[in-house]
Amino acid sequence: MSASNTLWDFLPFLLMGIPVTIEVTVLAMAVALPVAVILALGRGSRLAMLRWPAGFVIELFRGSSSLVQLFWAFYVLPFFGINLPALVAGVLVLGLNEGSYFSEVVRAGINAVSAGQREAALTLGFSPSYRFFRIILPQALPVMIPPFGNALVTMLKFTSLVSLVTIQDLSFRADLIATSLAQSASVFGIIMVIYYALALLLGLGARLLERGVNRRAGRIIPALGGAHTSVPAWALGGDL
Amino acid sequence: MSSFHWDWNFAWSILPALLMGAKITIIATLLGSLLSFVLGLIWTLLRLKRIRLVTPAINFFVSFVRGTPLLVQLYFVFYVMPKWGLSMPALVTGIVGLGIYYSATASEIYRAGIEELAAGQWEAALVLGLPIRRVWLGIVLPQAVKTVLPMLGNQVVAMFKETSLLSTITVMELLAEATSIGSIEFRYVEPLTLAGFIYFAISYTAARGIRRLETEHHVVHG
Amino acid sequence: MSFTAEPASVEAAPAKPPAPTLVSMRGISKSYGERKILDGISLDVAPGEKVALIGPSGSGKTTILRLAIGLVKPDEGTIWIDGDYLWHQAGPDGLKPVGERHARRVRRSVGIVFQHFNLFPHMTALQNVREPLVHVLGLSRAESDAHAIDLLSQVGLKDHLDARPTQLSGGQQQRVAIARSLALRPKVMLFDEVTSALDPELVGEVLRVVRDLAHASDMSMLIVTHEISFAGDIADRVLMFDAGKIVEDGPPGQVLKNPENPRTRRFLQAILER
Numbered sequence: 001m002s003a004s005n006t007l008w009d010f011l012p013f014l015l016m017g018i019p020v021t022i023e024v025t026v027l028a029m030a031v032a033l034p035v036a037v038i039l040a041l042g043r044g045s046r047l048a049m050l051r052w053p054a055g056f057v058i059e060l061f062r063g064s065s066s067l068v069q070l071f072w073a074f075y076v077l078p079f080f081g082i083n084l085p086a087l088v089a090g091v092l093v094l095g096l097n098e099g100s101y102f103s104e105v106v107r108a109g110i111n112a113v114s115a116g117q118r119e120a121a122l123t124l125g126f127s128p129s130y131r132f133f134r135i136i137l138p139q140a141l142p143v144m145i146p147p148f149g150n151a152l153v154t155m156l157k158f159t160s161l162v163s164l165v166t167i168q169d170l171s172f173r174a175d176l177i178a179t180s181l182a183q184s185a186s187v188f189g190i191i192m193v194i195y196y197a198l199a200l201l202l203g204l205g206a207r208l209l210e211r212g213v214n215r216r217a218g219r220i221i222p223a224l225g226g227a228h229t230s231v232p233a234w235a236l237g238g239d240l
Numbered sequence: 241m242s243s244f245h246w247d248w249n250f251a252w253s254i255l256p257a258l259l260m261g262a263k264i265t266i267i268a269t270l271l272g273s274l275l276s277f278v279l280g281l282i283w284t285l286l287r288l289k290r291i292r293l294v295t296p297a298i299n300f301f302v303s304f305v306r307g308t309p310l311l312v313q314l315y316f317v318f319y320v321m322p323k324w325g326l327s328m329p330a331l332v333t334g335i336v337g338l339g340i341y342y343s344a345t346a347s348e349i350y351r352a353g354i355e356e357l358a359a360g361q362w363e364a365a366l367v368l369g370l371p372i373r374r375v376w377l378g379i380v381l382p383q384a385v386k387t388v389l390p391m392l393g394n395q396v397v398a399m400f401k402e403t404s405l406l407s408t409i410t411v412m413e414l415l416a417e418a419t420s421i422g423s424i425e426f427r428y429v430e431p432l433t434l435a436g437f438i439y440f441a442i443s444y445t446a447a448r449g450i451r452r453l454e455t456e457h458h459v460v461h462g
Numbered sequence: 463m464s465f466t467a468e469p470a471s472v473e474a475a476p477a478k479p480p481a482p483t484l485v486s487m488r489g490i491s492k493s494y495g496e497r498k499i500l501d502g503i504s505l506d507v508a509p510g511e512k513v514a515l516i517g518p519s520g521s522g523k524t525t526i527l528r529l530a531i532g533l534v535k536p537d538e539g540t541i542w543i544d545g546d547y548l549w550h551q552a553g554p555d556g557l558k559p560v561g562e563r564h565a566r567r568v569r570r571s572v573g574i575v576f577q578h579f580n581l582f583p584h585m586t587a588l589q590n591v592r593e594p595l596v597h598v599l600g601l602s603r604a605e606s607d608a609h610a611i612d613l614l615s616q617v618g619l620k621d622h623l624d625a626r627p628t629q630l631s632g633g634q635q636q637r638v639a640i641a642r643s644l645a646l647r648p649k650v651m652l653f654d655e656v657t658s659a660l661d662p663e664l665v666g667e668v669l670r671v672v673r674d675l676a677h678a679s680d681m682s683m684l685i686v687t688h689e690i691s692f693a694g695d696i697a698d699r700v701l702m703f704d705a706g707k708i709v710e711d712g713p714p715g716q717v718l719k720n721p722e723n724p725r726t727r728r729f730l731q732a733i734l735e736r
Contacts, residue, residue: 368598369570
């Protein structure tokens with residue numbers, strides 16, 4: 001390896017990982033959301049025939065290691081004749097996994113819509129799909145946004161795993177550069193900052209979304225401030 | 241369409257190696273959890289105390305650790321530590337990495353447990369004139385523990401599953417054993433499926449146990 | 463709990479109020495954000511005097527109690543408890559504002575019973591009452607147990623010593639709270655709408671305890687309540703609050719039966735028509 005190659009030369013290569021990371025995050029999230037809704041409806045269904053498979057899928061994905069799931073999709077499925085491209089395998093596993101976790105949030109959100117609302121919709125004679133999409137879901141949405149923000153950031157971090165199944169995201173490229181250059185500290189430090197910046201952006205986006213959704217649902221808008229402790233000052237010692 | 245046959249003999253033969261890996265996984269989980277509990281407590285104390293410069297720094301640190309992937313943090317610790325003169329076995333590096341990553345979550349858990357305390361409890365303690373130490377040890381802690389313990393338990397289970405990432409920094413835990421066997425024998429189905437099953441069996445049982453303790457506790461104490 | 467700007471500075475704080483009073487306030491103002499809850503309030507409570515505070519929600523009655531026990535600091539004005547400044551200290555150079563440690567000492571003379579009881583849920587009734595005896599008065603286990611049992615017997619809960627709050631009714635919990643706040647033998651007892659959170663059939667047992675306390679002890683009492691007839695029964699004086707000011711102040715016979723202020727009249731009419 002030529003001694004004149006520096007980190008600077010590899011920077012464009014590294015930064016080209018950003019769109020890949022974002023792409024995987026978005027695609028996986030696009031899979032996770034419908035999966036979460038379907039699983040939540042399945043789990044809440046009165047039909048045992050729907051409840052048990054949904055419960056099984058949820059426990060399966062939540063109860064095992066996500067990296068194992070990824071490797072299984074990548075290395076084992078071909079033995080059964082299913083040859084998924086790396087990106088498809090990654091997005092599917094990430095989506096099913098995160099979707100299983102998020103289905104709990106969806107279920108909680110749906111249950112949060114008061115029974116009174118559901119009864120009113122029922123007695124007014126609306127069809128089940130109208131009831132769900134026009135009455136229940138819009139009211140369940142505000143409750144689901146903050147956890148959705150968390151899920152987005154989790155997904156972002158999650159995508160780093162696909163670097164281990166040949167997808168050339170930020171982590172993949174960083175690892176490649178690190179082994180080529182033996183200059184590891186800087187490269188991993190750089191992508192940590194990039195990931196953090198992306199996470200902050202996603203968090204901000206989620207909070208803006210929260211305000212928008214809350215405004216439409218007619219609820220009080222939470223302030224964009226930081227967290228504050230409710231521990232009273234006197235308990236933290238010192239004369240005031 | 242290739243037809244696949246599960247080889248029970250093969251599966252049986254690789255089990256000892258996988259269990260060796262599982263042992264490493266469990267060690268990493270227990271020690272990593274311990275480290276995260278201790279560090280997390282330190283972070284929370286420093287964050288609550290509102291010390292100039294220190295508290296915002298810790299807040300940022302916790303936010304940063306939670307906002308970046310564990311994988312990258314593990315790489316960082318693994319590749320960077322030797323450069324700073326700290327040369328440790330890979331497992332220790334892994335435990336340190338896990339401990340730091342999860343200490344951020346632990347800190348949030350402690351904070352949530354304390355903040356869950358109703359304002360009225362603080363007021364009652366204040367108007368009765370109870371000394372500050374008694375308030376923390378006798379009023380706040382016993383109530384916070386009820387929320388904190390199950391959450392920490394869930395964190396241990398989550399860490400257990402994420403120890404699989406240690407395979408990327410040469411630790412021969414369960415997943416590393418499985419992929420190593422897979423690449424040598426070029427039979428991935430049995431090792432990965434068995435490994436997946438072991439992960440599932442342990443984490444599912446543990447999670448159920450925690451859920452049962454949670455509900456039991458609520459029934460007894462209300 | 464909020465600790466806002468320091469109360470009035472050294473020069474403005476007035477001299478001691480005419481003794482003897484147990485609670486005195488002068489020129490008290492308190493705002494929460496934009497809303498001014500109390501506007502230039504002054505009041506005195508003599509030793510042994512039972513004062514009822516009535517008025518619509520948000521009129522400042524509860525804030526007066528919270529100020530009296532030092533849960534909140536006033537934006538302006540001075541407070542004395544048993545002759546001591548609550549938030550100031552008199553020194554050779556005049557008055558200077560002080561903080562929590564001083565307030566803690568002065569606070570010992572005051573007890574409060576909250577609307578929502580605020581019992582410690584992980585402790586039994588006995589342990590709740592015992593808590594201040596052991597950790598504030600420093601009594602031995604045996605002594606504090608004896609005192610606590612005595613207090614709980616006084617409120618009629620001798621058979622419920624080992625019950626936890628979740629095992630007690632609202633009325634019983636409130637009685638435990640009363641016993642607990644009596645443990646430190648305060649000179650002033652504050653009652654903050656102590657029956658408002660109770661089911662109607664449990665109100666009576668708590669009012670009975672408060673009434674007995676009012677008749678039997680020489681503590682001063684400040685009672686915020688919506689139970690008008692109860693207020694009339696036990697109070698020596700009734701203060702009517704409205705929009706941050708005291709609009710009426712007099713004996714119950716006058717304020718409750720023949721109020722001078724039209725706002726008092728309107729309030730009583732509305733509340734008695736329930």
